[in-house]
Amino acid sequence: MTSLFALVDCNNFYASCERVFDPRLEGKPVVVLSNNDGCIIARSNEAKALGIKMGQPAFEVRELVKQHGVQVFSSNYELYGDMSRRVVNTLAQFTPSLEVYSIDESFLDLGDFLAHPDVAAYAKEIKETTKLWTGIPVSVGVAPTKTLAKLANRLSKKWTDAAGVLVLTEAQAIEEALQRTAVEDVWGIGRQHAQRLRQQGVHTALDLRNLPDAWVKKHMAVTGLRTVRELRGEPCADLELEVPAKQNICTSRSFSRPLTELTDIEEALATHVVRCATKLRKQHSCAGALTVFLTTSRFAAKEQQYYDSRTARLPGPTGSELELLHQARRLLRGMFRHGYRYNKTGVILSELVPETQVQLTLFGGEQSEKQAKLMQALDSLRDRFGHGVVKNGVQGTAQRWIMSQEHCSPCYTTRLDEIIRAR
DNA sequence: TCTGGGGTCCTAGGACCC
DNA sequence: TCTGGGGTCCTAGGACCC
Numbered sequence: 141m142t143s144l145f146a147l148v149d150c151n152n153f154y155a156s157c158e159r160v161f162d163p164r165l166e167g168k169p170v171v172v173l174s175n176n177d178g179c180i181i182a183r184s185n186e187a188k189a190l191g192i193k194m195g196q197p198a199f200e201v202r203e204l205v206k207q208h209g210v211q212v213f214s215s216n217y218e219l220y221g222d223m224s225r226r227v228v229n230t231l232a233q234f235t236p237s238l239e240v241y242s243i244d245e246s247f248l249d250l251g252d253f254l255a256h257p258d259v260a261a262y263a264k265e266i267k268e269t270t271k272l273w274t275g276i277p278v279s280v281g282v283a284p285t286k287t288l289a290k291l292a293n294r295l296s297k298k299w300t301d302a303a304g305v306l307v308l309t310e311a312q313a314i315e316e317a318l319q320r321t322a323v324e325d326v327w328g329i330g331r332q333h334a335q336r337l338r339q340q341g342v343h344t345a346l347d348l349r350n351l352p353d354a355w356v357k358k359h360m361a362v363t364g365l366r367t368v369r370e371l372r373g374e375p376c377a378d379l380e381l382e383v384p385a386k387q388n389i390c391t392s393r394s395f396s397r398p399l400t401e402l403t404d405i406e407e408a409l410a411t412h413v414v415r416c417a418t419k420l421r422k423q424h425s426c427a428g429a430l431t432v433f434l435t436t437s438r439f440a441a442k443e444q445q446y447y448d449s450r451t452a453r454l455p456g457p458t459g460s461e462l463e464l465l466h467q468a469r470r471l472l473r474g475m476f477r478h479g480y481r482y483n484k485t486g487v488i489l490s491e492l493v494p495e496t497q498v499q500l501t502l503f504g505g506e507q508s509e510k511q512a513k514l515m516q517a518l519d520s521l522r523d524r525f526g527h528g529v530v531k532n533g534v535q536g537t538a539q540r541w542i543m544s545q546e547h548c549s550p551c552y553t554t555r556l557d558e559i560i561r562a563r
Numbered sequence: 564t565c566t567g568g569g570g571t572c573c574t575a576g577g578a579c580c581c
Numbered sequence: 582t583c584t585g586g587g588g589t590c591c592t593a594g595g596a597c598c599c
Contacts, residue, residue: 174567181567197566215567242599330597361573363597390569397564439566486568544565 143375144250144282144309146263147289148231148270150224151277151297151304153244154182157223158213160275161552161560169210173198176394176543177214214545222553226274234266239379247286249379263305283308286377287370290327291317291345318346318371328367333360345371385423385492391416392486395541398437399483402476405434406469407536409485413468414532416487417461421519426457426498428491430464432471437483446482448475457491457498460511461518464489465532 150156154172159165169186173179179197180187190208192201198212205212224243232238237249248266256262263280270278281293288308295317296306308314324334326345336359342348349371356365366376391412399405409432420427433449450471458464468487521530550558 176567177565179566195567199565202565245599328597332596361596363573386570388570392568394567437566 142252142284142309144252144256144259144284145286145289145379146235146248146250146266146280146282147241147286147293148227148246148248148266148278148280149293150227150244151279152182152184153224153276154213154215154220155184155187156276157216157220158211158549159184160223161549165211169208170213171201171205171210172213172215173547174215175545176396177546178394181215212547214548216549216551218551218554219549222551223274223276227270227276227278230270230273231266233269234262237379237381239381240383247289247379250282259309260305260307263307267305277304279304281306281308283314284373285370285375286379287327287367288314288317288373291321291325291371294325295321314373315346318349319344321345323348326367326371328363333364385425385494387492388488388490389416389419389423389425389427389492390486390488391419392433392484393543394437394484395482396544397541398440398481399541400478400481402473403536404538404540405476405482405485406472406534407539408541409468409472409487410465410532410534410536411539412485412487413464414461414535415527416489417459417464417515418519418522418527420489420492421459421495421515424495425492426459426495427454427464427489428457428493429453429489430467430471431488431490432468432475432485433488434472434475434482434485436480440481440483443481444479446477446480450475451490453491457493458508459495459498460508460515461532462511462514465534469534 155170158170158172167186169190170184171180171187171192172182174181177198179195180192180201181195183192183194187210190204190210192204204210220243228238228240228246231246231248235248235250239247241247250256250259250262259282263282267278267280270276279293279296281289281291281296283289283292292306292308296302296304299306308317321344323329323337323342323344324331326348329337337348342351348368351368353365356368369376393408393412395408429451431449431451433447435447436443436445438445452467452471454463454467472485518530552558552560
């Protein structure tokens with residue numbers, strides 16, 4: 141029995157989301173910006189054709205944008221998250237086991253490939269149904285391992301004949317695909333490994349597949365070996381059907397402009413802590429430790445640089461943002477130095493344990509029970525009325541650090557007052 | 564002027580214990 | 582003078598992913 145995986149990847153996902161609700165964008169170059177409108181994180185095909193690069197700073201493409209009428213959007217994660225759910229719900233129609241790998245990619249277990257006399261037709265149906273039901277164009281790669289399915293998916297977009305669907309089951313087709321894939325484009329091969337491999341004369345995925353195990357193990361560890369085996373068609377990674385609880389939760393943002401005053405930074409940090417604690421409670425965990433970091437911009441080469449991070453172990457695992465805020469503020473005050481132009485702060489919660497475990501071991505003192513009730517109340521208010529509805533005093537109101545988002549589209553699907561109107 | 568944010572896994576080496 | 586060997590835990594750092 142041969143396993144069979146499909147990787148379904150949404151094409152230019154964020155740009156496609158913007159397009160679904162604004163048909164005037166069809167055929168035009170579209171880009172989506174990162175937080176603070178800093179750099180490009182999604183591009184439509186037309187924008188790619190103009191030479192706009194992934195991760196490129198927005199100011200570098202200003203001229204290009206003007207010249208070619210590129211449509212620019214700030215990122216709107218509320219919209220993208222909702223569209224992502226719709227896509228996943230559609231894909232779930234095609235398989236009982238599905239792994240949501242990222243906001244725009246899912247692996248589908250297609251079971252035994254003998255059970256699919258015409259895999260290609262099935263893959264095409266997945267693609268067409270998703271477009272029809274959600275408006276989002278996707279590409280589908282099918283192969284006996286996840287790594288090969290990734291590779292097939294990539295080629296399905298590159299090879300115009302494939303038209304967004306590529307099935308790699310025949311040995312010869314796999315070989316050709318490997319031959320035509322650069323080694324750095326293999327899933328799991330990053331910059332460092334690619335450079336080393338190239339020095340060894342390994343230039344294609346096929347060369348990589350043919351390396352001896354011992355060499356791979358020595359230089360690329362067991363993760364590298366898994367990748368190579370998967371290229372050979374031996375499945376080493378199963379689907380992860382349940383989303384594992386995160387082991388760390390982090391919230392951080394660059395400031396919209398450099399900050400020098402402690403009070404401004406405290407406000408920003410407090411806001412991150414509240415966000416982070418909300419994520420923590422959403423996955424029903426408590427944190428045993430908290431880390432705060434503070435840094436200047438690494439791009440401001442001429443300025444004095446500063447980076448520090450400090451960790452506090454909490455007296456006991458907690459989900460209370462009041463306690464976390466208190467600790468975070470203490471750590472920040474210990475790190476803060478006058479005379480620097482800071483550009484970012486953030487918080488990381490770690491040593492996470494399930495909420496239930498804490499309730500059992502902490503004999504729920506009256507105080508902690510009160511706090512838990514308060515947190516529940518806050519969560520439900522914020523769920524219903526948006527995150528800004530209840531704030532802690534330290535979050536402040538001046539918010540001189542707040543994110544710039546000058547090109548945000550409406551939340552068409554999740555906010556009643558921003559719903560699309562037909563004229 | 565303007566350069567994202569959030570994760571995971573693996574390994575090596577030190578501390579410590581018996 | 583002789584100066585083991587193995588196990589565990591923790592941390593920092595590297596590499597990768599989207």
